[in-house]
Amino acid sequence: MNMTRSLPYWLSLCLLLGPALAQGQVLLSDVAAQETNHAPEAQTTPRQKLSPGAEEVARELGLIPLIERLSSLPASDRGGAMNLEALSLRQEIMEAVLTTSLEVDGVIAEIDNEIAKISEIRAELESRRDHALQINAIANILTSGLSGVVGTALQFKQSTSNLGNAIGVAGAGVSTVLSIIGLRQQHGGKRALGVAPNMLAKLFDRETAFHSDYPEEVWTYLNAVPPTGTGTQTRRERLVKQWADFGRLDQAETPKGRHKIELLTSSISQQRQLTIDQLSDRAAMLADVRAQVSLMKRDLSKLMLALRTR
Numbered sequence: 001m002n003m004t005r006s007l008p009y010w011l012s013l014c015l016l017l018g019p020a021l022a023q024g025q026v027l028l029s030d031v032a033a034q035e036t037n038h039a040p041e042a043q044t045t046p047r048q049k050l051s052p053g054a055e056e057v058a059r060e061l062g063l064i065p066l067i068e069r070l071s072s073l074p075a076s077d078r079g080g081a082m083n084l085e086a087l088s089l090r091q092e093i094m095e096a097v098l099t100t101s102l103e104v105d106g107v108i109a110e111i112d113n114e115i116a117k118i119s120e121i122r123a124e125l126e127s128r129r130d131h132a133l134q135i136n137a138i139a140n141i142l143t144s145g146l147s148g149v150v151g152t153a154l155q156f157k158q159s160t161s162n163l164g165n166a167i168g169v170a171g172a173g174v175s176t177v178l179s180i181i182g183l184r185q186q187h188g189g190k191r192a193l194g195v196a197p198n199m200l201a202k203l204f205d206r207e208t209a210f211h212s213d214y215p216e217e218v219w220t221y222l223n224a225v226p227p228t229g230t231g232t233q234t235r236r237e238r239l240v241k242q243w244a245d246f247g248r249l250d251q252a253e254t255p256k257g258r259h260k261i262e263l264l265t266s267s268i269s270q271q272r273q274l275t276i277d278q279l280s281d282r283a284a285m286l287a288d289v290r291a292q293v294s295l296m297k298r299d300l301s302k303l304m305l306a307l308r309t310r
Helices: 002-037 052-060 064-072 084-154 161-185 216-222 235-245 255-264 276-307
Strands: none
Touching: 052 064, 052 216, 052 276, 064 084, 084 161, 084 216, 084 276, 216 235, 216 276, 235 276, 255 276
C-alpha cells in the first residue's frame, strides 16, 4: 500500500531531474570534444623542414644554432604576431642569406665577364680563320684549274707537250702546298685574353688576379661533398674529373697537362697566347663552374622557404 502511494512521487522526481541529467551529459561531451580539439599538435619546426641542400648551406653559414633557437620558440611566437626574439633571429638569418646570395651573384658576374671576353676573342680569331680559308680555297681552285687547262691545251702539240706536263705538275704541287696551308689555318691564330679574370685559377691552386678570388662561403661550398650525391668527391673534385673525362684536361702530372692548366688559368700579367680550341675549353669549363655555383642560390632559397611564416 505504501509502495503504491510513493509511486507518483518517484515518477514526478524522475520527470523533473531527467532533462537536467541529459543536459549534463551533453555538456560533458562538449567539454571532452573541446579538450580533444585543443590537444597539443605536433608542430613542424623550421629545422625539420630543411632540405639536405638547405641544411648544408645553413651549416656552412653558421645558421644552425639560430634556426634551432627559432625552432625552440612556441609556434605562436614564430608566426603571426612574432615576439622580439623571433624577429631578431629571423633578421639575422635573412641578413646572412642575403649577403651570401649577393656574393654568389658576384662570382657569377666575374665568370660571365670572363666568358664574354673569351667569346669576343674567339669570334675574332674564327673570323680571321674563315677569311684565310676562303682565300686559300679560291687560290687552290684557280691554281689547279688554270694549270689543268693550260697543261692540257699545251699537250695537243708534240712540241709543247713537255711544257704542258711541267705546268700540270707545277699546278698540282702548288695545290698540295695550299691544301697543307689550309689544314694549318683551320686551327686559327692565337691571342691573349688581355684584361679578364681567371676564375679557373683557384680551382687548380694557381694564383688569382683581377677579382678572381672566391668568397669564403662559396669556396667552402665548392670544396664540400654534396649531401645527396654518392661517393666522397667534393664538387670541385667532380668538376676536375668531368673535365678530364671530356678531354678538356690532360693528366696533371705530365708536362703537357701542366702546360694546358697554365694556359687555362692564365691571367692578365702572364698574357699567354690561346688558340680557338683552348678558348673553347676555357669557356666550357667556366660554364660548368657557373652552373655549380648557381646551385648554391637554389639551396639558399630552400632555406628561406623553410623559415617562411605559414
